[in-house]
Amino acid sequence: SYELAQPPSVSVSPGQTASITCSGDKLGDKYVCWYQQKPGQSPVLVIHQDTKRPSGIPERFSGSNSGNTATLTISGTQTMDEADYYCQAWDSSVVFGGGTKLTVL
Amino acid sequence: QVQLVESGGGVVQPGRSLRLSCAASGFTFSDFGMHWVRQAPGKGLEWVAVISYDGSKKYYVDSVKGRFTISRDNSKNTLYLQMNSLRGEDTAVYYCAKDDRASAFDIWGQGTMVTVSS
Numbered sequence: 001s002y003e004l005a006q007p008p009s010v011s012v013s014p015g016q017t018a019s020i021t022c023s024g025d026k027l028g029d030k031y032v033c034w035y036q037q038k039p040g041q042s043p044v045l046v047i048h049q050d051t052k053r054p055s056g057i058p059e060r061f062s063g064s065n066s067g068n069t070a071t072l073t074i075s076g077t078q079t080m081d082e083a084d085y086y087c088q089a090w091d092s093s094v095v096f097g098g099g100t101k102l103t104v105l
Numbered sequence: 106q107v108q109l110v111e112s113g114g115g116v117v118q119p120g121r122s123l124r125l126s127c128a129a130s131g132f133t134f135s136d137f138g139m140h141w142v143r144q145a146p147g148k149g150l151e152w153v154a155v156i157s158y159d160g161s162k163k164y165y166v167d168s169v170k171g172r173f174t175i176s177r178d179n180s181k182n183t184l185y186l187q188m189n190s191l192r193g194e195d196t197a198v199y200y201c202a203k204d205d206r207a208s209a210f211d212i213w214g215q216g217t218m219v220t221v222s223s
Contacts (some may be wrong), residue, residue, distance in 0.1 A: 007210070008143065013218050022202060030208075031207065031208040032208075033172040033208065035150070035210075036192075037150075042200060042213040042214065042215055042216055043142075043150065043210075043213050044213070045210060045211050046151055046209060048205065048208070048209035048211070049207055049208070049209070051157075053209060084149075086149065088150075088209070088210075089208070090208050091168065093152065093155075094140070094142075094152035094166060095152070096142075096149060096150040096151065097149075098149050099149040099150070
């Protein structure tokens with residue numbers, strides 16, 4: 001079965017750039033999206049179709065996808081961005097990455 | 106506004122059944138595929154099932170095939186998940202989510218907790 005690999009944790013200082021990776025075989029051939037989940041809350045879509053931001057998502061969130069790796073980039077990271085982030089793609093079915101805990105300190 | 110509201114969770118013994126519901130509002134429910142996604146305590150997201158906009162196509166994760174059934178009633182704007190032969194490993198928060206027709210889930214419900222325990 002298809003798998004997506006994410007680093008368990010990423011740390012970043014406020015105002016700096018955070019990059020969260022998602023790896024999978026020929027992932028660049030698939031659409032990838034990203035979800036943000038804060039403790040006790042439902043996931044929120046922050047990037048879809050590799051690079052697109054839904055309405056209401058700040059411009060500091062961006063995405064890319066090429067080769068075997070997709071990346072979520074948060075520029076000028078704020079403390080409110082501290083959350084778990086999940087990548088997701090479709091293979092024969094829906095696949096989620098294991099999630100990355102972003103710590104802003 | 107666009108909203109999904111799940112209900113039906115609770116504590117159930119292993120081997121028993123439970124039916125979850127997801128009431129949709131604020132969009133044309135019958136135009137979109139719908140999913141169930143679950144999250145075990147302290148764990149990541151796991152996709153469970155999808156149903157097409159008209160209910161004609163249904164797909165499941167291997168671990169629930171033959172035990173769970175996804176369905177929908179477009180006249181009631183409601184999505185369902187019938188869960189039979191429940192196991193401890195089915196313990197999770199269950200979310201319903203709207204498919205945006207472009208491989209992403211753009212709207213999520215608040216989730217309903219299912220605990221399978223004797």
